[in-house]
Amino acid sequence: MEDNRKNILEVKNLHTYFYTDSGVVKSVDGVDFVLKEGATLGIVGESGSGKSVTSLSIMGLLTGTTGKIAEGEILLEGRDIAHISEEEKRKMRGSQISMIFQEPMTSLNPVMKIGKQLTECILQHQNISKEEAYQKAEDMLRKTGVPRVEHMMKEYPFQLSGGQRQRVMIAMALVCRPKILIADEPTTALDVTIQAQILDLMNDLKEEIGTSILFITHDLGVVAEVCDEVVVMYCGRVVEKGDVYSLFAKPSHPYTIGLLNSIPKLGEAAEELEVIPGNVPNPKYMPKGCKFAPRCSRAFDKCMEEEPGFFSIGDGHMSRCWLCEKGGV
């Protein structure tokens, strides 16, 4: 399958380290992926896998933390955005790349009206009048399918439900028609029925506005629903990537297989859910070889000694596992 769409975002060998008092924490340790124009790329991983830090690195939102991009490039349409000034990063946020977050309940300013929160983003990036901006904001909010839009523009966040707030967040992120939308677990805090509605909404607006989406989640069900391509992260590294069909059909990294097995299957009367044994290692005491080896049921001697490379197993499907060294499991 030849993909002719151009690369809108390329992350190359990204290393984001946090410099804490007790040492350097390598939250993102060599991540590569490409987001094609108009595509949805899923980044999957457990808490602590570095997926959120990757998104914050792209957004340039590490300021104020001890985190820094230590190495690597982030190319937005070929232009490096990892090493530009704070002011340039600020101008890029909200207009070129925007982001929605996991917690719709706390992600809106409680003492500011919805209308103001939407318009201030437009006014920051575009040179138009307040009235025009307000109109634009109202139109965008209407697209998200919330009821009584005129009314809601004058309301405060506490008057809205969780699903409505997430719709407001989506409207806010898309109101300047950014090239990329980073969605960091946007549906995790919502009811399952609302989740489905929000995912549909994001898909619809993606088409309409022509945004590419970077979808960060731990939920493989959601990935199957919305993503074209998937990147699986573990301990700050990409352990497997591929298009969504081949990854779900032929998962090759034992971690991906474990994640897929831990989803309860409909119609199977399982006594207990399958789990991946153990925990994500403490970043200060990383295993020497493959970072997943201590939890891997198929690990052998080499896994403990040497970190595997990224092996291709065909059609852009790649896996960081010694079992794939000779192509395929």
Added chain:
Amino acid sequence: MLRYTLKRIVGVIPTLIIVVTFVFFFVRMIPGDPARLVAGEQATLEDVESVRQQLGLNQPIPVQYVKYVTGLVKGDLGMSLRTKRPVLTEVSARYGNTMALTVASLVWSTIVGVLLGVWSGKNRGKWQDFTGMTLAVSGISLPNFWIGFLLIMLFAVKLRWLPTTGAGSFKNLILPAITLGTSIAAIIARFTRSSIVEVLKEDYIRTARAKGLKEKTVTWGHAFRNSMISVVTVVGLQFGFLLGGSVVTEAVFAYPGLGQLLIESVNYRDYPAIQSLILIFSLQFIIINLIVDILYAILNPEIKLS
């Protein structure tokens, strides 16, 4: 909003009744006999008794209480035992001075305290934070009478820029207002700082940054108003302490205000004056708290609209 305000105002009435009653009885528990003080040192026992009768202090305490409360309802604060003039006249002559001092102190300390707090909180852990909080801790730790004496030594005695004592002009107000406001400014700065630090960790601040807003807009447009919700409460409470602090400050600067009047009245066991002054202080405190509650509601739409 209107209903909320009315409810608050009605809620004040029981507090006032309690204050009036408590003050009335507690004042009478201070050792010392006002009749003896009024009659003078050479007075005979009969003289003292006749003075006592004259002042109505021979009546049973419950009777005095009823008389006092009936007077209050009519707006009569009673006669000062010391000056033989209506307490209302005594108080109104000095009320303006104390108000000027209190308001001036509160205004400058709020402005300085909030700015210092935001500046420190925004730059948490950096030199700005260290400077701001060192200033704040010094402001809290230095007793205000001592600051008063230092200011008098420097600006009044050495430099001769400002008068040492008295009231009536702006120049007279400067040193007492600095003295009285320093610790308040420091307390407000510390509260503002911790409030800003907390608010800056909130998710909606990250959202504001993700929108590409300027850092100035993030601080003043998003963080500031949210942090003020808790700071307003503190400022209101400080106003109450300002009234107490004004007693000391007025003594240091011989500033003719209510604080000084209170000291004189206590020394003289001037029951009607003490009662009235404490009632005024309480009433002011209550009014300020009322204003704080209303401000709180204005800042917090969740209260305003419910």
